[in-house]
Amino acid sequence: MGSNELWLSFPKTLAEFDERFPNEAACRAYLIELRWGGRVRCARCECGETWELQNGRFECRRCGHQTSVTAGTLFHRTRKPLRLWFRAMWEMAARKGGVNACELQRLMGFGSYGTAWNWLHKLRRAMAERSCHRLDGFVVIDESYLGRKGEVRGRGTNKALVLVAAEDGGGRVRIEPADDASADSIGPFVKRNIATEAHVTTDGWSGYSSAAIGGRQRITKTKVDHASQDPFHMCHLVAALLKRWWLGTYHGSMSPKHMPFYFEEFTFRFNRRKTNGVGRITSRLLEMAIASKPITEAQLLGQPITA
Secondary structure, eight states: OOHHHHHHHOOOOHHHHHHHHHSSHHHHHHHHHHHHHTTOTTTOOOOOOOEEEEOOEEETTTTTHHHHHHHSTTTTTOOSOHHHHHHHHHHHSTTOOOOHHHHHHHTTSSSSSSHHHHHHHHHHHHHHSOOOOBSSEEEEEEEEEEEETTTSSSSSSSSSEEEEEEEEOOOOOEEESSSSHHHHHHHHHHHHHTTOOEEEEEEETTTHHHHHHHSSSEEOOOOOOGGGTTTHHHHHHHHHHHHHHHHHHHOOOTTTTHHHHHHHHHHHTTTTTTSSSSHHHHHHHHHHHHHHHHHOOOHHHOOOOOO
């Protein structure tokens, strides 16, 4: 069964989920199908001839190397049952606003808040390993500010600056925090997230210079007659939803060091808003977890984003 068939057949409701994944064996079988197409391959020599040992590992008939279903993935060396991981990913994907660590701890019955926090941040980092396909076509860019009511607004504020790029017409978005609204900050954001063939619409701010846009065709719009003609409507909508999510799910608290990964979670969910069924979103998250490299607690606590 291919990954697309797995995606289509993934449970669509919680009742179907519980029926499909009642135990560890069912979860392991799904990961084997997802990772190797149903036939375990040796991580060292790629041989497809293996047998399962009593400890749950698989030994290669050719070279004797042992591997596990979770080795080299996000679940590497996990001590928790896979079914708990599957359920946590379902909760993260199924809820429109996601889930914070306190709520996940309660739902999963974890004895430690730290466990819930680690799991969520590992999943956010898996989400950061997104498709390399950059935004294309007609793309609008604008900046917004994340902060509480009553704080100073505008480019001179002490709120967190957020850069938003959106495909015109309700397509995909990209969101990143930035140190400032200068060309030095905007330029790398554009290079990472927008295809060179795209047509980029910006306002008249000097940070959106030709050098920052990097040779992409730039359209500058500075005047808006009324809301229906607002060329930056998509960016404004995304920024408003981001603020609502930040206040509603995280109560206005978000570490600047981890902010890029929180934004990856928001982007992951927003870009799949038209997907039919939360089960398919969970299935995609499982694919990302399998494709992700192991993530240690030291990395979660000490390493900033390196995109």
